[in-house]
Amino acid sequence: MVTLLPRLTALAAERMLDDFLHHGVSAWRGFDPVNLPDEVRFAATGGSQVHPVTLRDLRSRVVKIAKDCGFGNDDEKKDLALFDSEVSVWLAENPILASGESLRDDTWTFIGVAMAPDIVFWRFGTSRERYLGGIRNTFQRLWMRGRVLDRGPGSDGRWDLLYELTEDALVQITERPSIGGDPILARAIAEAWVRAAMHHGKGRMEPIMRHAVLRIRIQNEIRSMSSLSQAELAKMLDAFFDIAEETITASLQV
Amino acid sequence: MxxxxxxxxxxxxxxxxxxxxxxxxxxxxxxxxxxxxxxxxxxxxxxxxxxxxxxxxxxxxxxxxxxxxxxxxxxxxxxxxxxxxxxxxxxxxxxxxxxxxxxxxxxxxxxxxxxxxxxxxxxxxxxxxxxxxxxxxxxxxxxxxxxxxxxxxxxLEGEEPRFPIEIADLRSLLGDGTAESAPWYLHWSPRDWTRDFHGAIRLFLNRERPEFVERIEAQDAAILQTLMADIMGQVCERLVNEQEAHELIEGLEPGSLGAQAVSWLNHAWPDCDLGFIRSVLENKPGTFRAAFLAVAEIRQD
Structure with a gap:
């Protein structure tokens, strides 16, 4: 049965966020999973409402990962990349987030604004889009990354793509709906990125990736890339990365 | 196709x-x-x-x-x-x-x-x-x-209308003495043109203006035209004014806020480049907004 998750409307979230940002994180009263804000709603039917203990555990686990990465300790260096990867894996593996409920912006608005705004503040500061639901939401984007870049249960290095790709590469893949919404294509691009990074060097990958993604998007409009065999798709993507590298090298020589 | x-x-x-x-x-x-x-x-x-x-x-x-x-x-x-x-x-x-x-x-x-x-x-x-x-x-x-x-x-759910509209208390939403009595308020941010249109924009109708809300619900053509023109005008004005609008437009995905703005601009000025549209906005801002009023009428047809 589907676990129904709390939803927070945009209007209520804006008000709560204004309050949070105005008074500062130190004035935040914390998350109470038993007494959720009045504005929280659940789907009327289709499953059972999430238990407060589950919500408390959800927050506790995120806080634990954040603390391991420097949250709450100003003297410690923040390891934000590790935080992102660890939370991605954990969210993607969490069965209560495996349903269509996790595709809703208002679900993630609840998590960003009501459940863990302190973590969002630590990770991104006051940028509103990181609290509110959408592809830039602190947790929603990590869940999406985990969901599409999972190599599958039992695979070698099941979650390695989340650790190997740079932030820029992850954004290029998962924040473009035509690519990020298609797990077959998204994963194939991520695998091709890893191969290209080994060949050309991770430090050179940002412009190469942007160039390659542009070609992939154009090509995907006229050719159904995710219907190709795995080998054929990999070959095609490797060629795009090579062309991108050659184009960039040539432009630097002019 | x-x-x-x-x-x-x-x-x-x-x-x-x-x-x-x-x-x-x-x-x-x-x-x-x-x-x-x-x-x-x-x-x-x-x-x-x-x-x-x-x-x-x-x-x-x-x-x-x-x-x-x-x-x-x-x-x-x-x-x-x-x-x-x-x-x-x-x-x-x-x-x-x-x-x-x-x-x-x-x-x-x-x-x-x-x-x-x-x-x-x-x-x-x-x-x-x-x-x-x-x-x-x-x-x-x-x-x-x-x-x-x-x-x-x-x-599958009734809450994703063709255009995201909500009836709201603008006083608590805007907290601004003047703006709170406006009949409508378009909530959007020009910070991210790549956001999905439906997530990036939301029209709030003022709960304190029931006669206005009723006219919207009754699909009053003149009101809808004015509303639509305001939305298109606001969004397009900001896009046209973006310093790196050319580069930005090239990278837009279908369905994004920016792509929607480009589509509106194409309706208002078919076959015209960005430079031309920008000159209209700079030199004839009234014409710029009037074009959207006209497009809004056509779209209702």
Whole structure:
């Protein structure tokens, strides 16, 4: 049965966020999973409402990962990349987030604004889009990354793509709906990125990736890339990365 | 086929592909034509979908400029879901080769409701399933080349209207002495043009102005025109004023806030470049806004 998750409307979230940002994180009263804000709603039917203990555990686990990465300790260096990867894996593996409920912006608005705004503040500061639901939401984007870049249960290095790709590469893949919404294509691009990074060097990958993604998007409009065999798709993507590298090298020589 | 794209090869005409509309059934209930909204769905339901196809191989070979032996096609069906104009996640992907000579067939599938949210987005396509040996210069040649495509969207929940509108208390939303009494307020941010349009923009109608809300609900043409023109004008003005608008527009995805603004600009100034539109905004701001008033009227027609 589907676990129904709390939803927070945009209007209520804006008000709560204004309050949070105005008074500062130190004035935040914390998350109470038993007494959720009045504005929280659940789907009327289709499953059972999430238990407060589950919500408390959800927050506790995120806080634990954040603390391991420097949250709450100003003297410690923040390891934000590790935080992102660890939370991605954990969210993607969490069965209560495996349903269509996790595709809703208002679900993630609840998590960003009501459940863990302190973590969002630590990770991104006051940028509103990181609290509110959408592809830039602190947790929603990590869940999406985990969901599409999972190599599958039992695979070698099941979650390695989340650790190997740079932030820029992850954004290029998962924040473009035509690519990020298609797990077959998204994963194939991520695998091709890893191969290209080994060949050309991770430090050179940002412009190469942007160039390659542009070609992939154009090509995907006229050719159904995710219907190709795995080998054929990999070959095609490797060629795009090579062309991108050659184009960039040539432009630097002019 | 997608009219936005100029394909670099020949594609199938509508006479080569006869596709029935999708039929839908909830759980074990009876089939009915799939409209744009599916009532009574919830995440415990199973949705069944069905569609009939008939291909005309003679017309298809003529359309594509290939021999009948090379007419090897696949049917692809992708089910996407999630709010927004483009699906957030593809949850079902089927690609099957069409058996030669069996040009008439029915496709049927079941989708579990637990993985769905807001919208069921169904893309159907015919692609080339084998490389073509003998062909014209403009014929499709590669496996996967898209030859025919259509898309059908079914809303599963009533809360994703064609345009996101909400009746709200503007006093608590805006907290501004003057703005709180406005009849409407467009909530959006020009910080991110790549955001999905539906997530990036929301129109709030002032609860304290019931007569105005009633006119909207009654689809008052003049009010809707004014509202739409204001929305288009606000958004387009900011896009045109962006310092790096050219580069920005090149990278926009369909369904994004920026892509929607570009579409509005194209309606207002067909075949004009950004430089021209910017000069209108700078030198004749009244004309700039008036163009959207005119476009808003056309769109209602």
């Amino acid at each position: 997608n009219s936005r794209i100029a394909f670099p090869f020949l594609t199938l005409s509508e006479s080569a592909v006869k596709a029935s509309p999708w039929s839908v059934a909830l759980n074990r209930d009876d089939w009915f034509p799939a409209g744009d909204f599916l009532a009574d769905w919830d995440s415990s339901s199973t949705i069944r979908l069905r569609r009939e196809f008939q291909l005309d191989p003679d017309i298809a070979t003529l359309d594509l400029g290939i021999s009948k032996d090379d007419l090897q096609l696949s049917l692809g069906v992708r089910i996407g879901t999630g709010p927004g104009r483009l699906p957030r996640l593809i949850v079902y992907h089927d690609h099957s080769e069409i058996v030669p000579e069996e040009w008439r067939f029915t496709f049927e599938l079941e989708v579990l409701g637990s993985g769905l949210s807001s919208v069921l987005d169904i893309t159907t396509e015919f692609t080339l399933s084998a490389q073509v040996s003998v062909c014209d210069a403009l014929s499709p040649k590669r496996v996967g080349d898209r030859l025919w495509q259509d898309r059908h969207r079914i809303r």
